[in-house]
Amino acid sequence: MQLNYKQIGQGPNVILIHGLFGSLENLNVIAKPLSEHFCVTNVDLRNHGLSPHSDEMDYTAMANDVVELMTALNIQKAHLVGHSMGGKVAMQVALTHSELVDKLVVLDIAPVSYPARHIQIIEALNAVKNADISDRKQADLVMQPYIEEIGIRQFLLKSLYKNDDGHFVWRFNLPVLDDKYSTITANINANNSCLCETLFIKGNDSDYILTEHREAINALFKNVSAKIIHGAGHWLHAQKPQAVNKAINDFLTAV
Known part of the structure; x- marks a missing residue:
């Protein structure tokens, strides 16, 4: 599936992946600042935005869409940044195609199954x-x-x-x-672990990443760190854009 995307900036590649019911426009607040130092590819996931529709909607399919787009754009390796459902997609890519991922940033989601909340x-x-x-x-x-x-x-x-x-x-x-809502709230397909540098960014007022999720995170991501954004909930990039952008940029540019 050829995903709709928007690409800005130049430098090392970063791919941005939005959450449920969203589109690439939701992450423009991240894309624009990052484009000063990176080539940013902001994508519409399948069944969202201007990307094609499909009856298939699971994390393997969504991850494969991202990989297919990277191939089409001749992106051999990229940093991945995903929010909520998009964070799970980014994690799935990192776990199944680790050779394509440099650093991974996950915004306010954990590799666990969630109860229905939508x-x-x-x-x-x-x-x-x-x-x-x-x-x-x-x-x-x-x-x-x-x-x-x-x-x-x-x-x-x-x-x-x-x-x-x-x-x-x-x-x-x-x-x-x-x-497919129950598939979207389910966990990713986690049969292995990822050694790439990984940053989980949590909104302090959000309950999407909890203390009890630490074991699941550490089991899959062996080189992991965390950042808490105070005064923000699940939509942390919209509520505290400067703090979130600084956290992402500092992490991606660190040697």
Whole structure:
């Protein structure tokens, strides 16, 4: 599958991988500062953004998509930076294609299975899909009973667009993401370990990386360090962009 991507900057290669219901635009806040020192390839994962849709949605397939893109772009080795679901994709690439990965940065996710925590979001997205709306403001009103946080609604609305028929539709493949949700929350395929330098960056107010996840992280990543971003939750790069960007840049440029 040929993923949609945007490439900026020059220097060593960095690949950015967004999370569930997102797109490459979500990581522009990281891409632009990194492009001062790196060639940054920001990707849309399958079933997201402008990348193709598929009924297959698991971490092996998503990791293979990234590897295929690297081959197409003649990227022999790259730093990987992934947020949430994209962090799991980055981990999967590092575990199965370690020869392609220089350093690995994982933003606020662990190599574990997670309980369902997006049910109301999926209900909100389906409510918008089934409603007769004429603009994003109406879509926001439809989602309010399901999603209280305005920031989450605004994030999701970035993927709502008007198609050629004049109807507002979700750019991501909602039916497949809904159907494969249990696969997305499941753990990666972790049958080996990775020796690449790895940095886990956690939002202090987030519960995605917990003390009990340390054993799973250390079992898979033998050269690992961690950074906590205070005053930030799961969307740490949006809440504290300067602190997150400094942590990433310091890690990638360290000799």
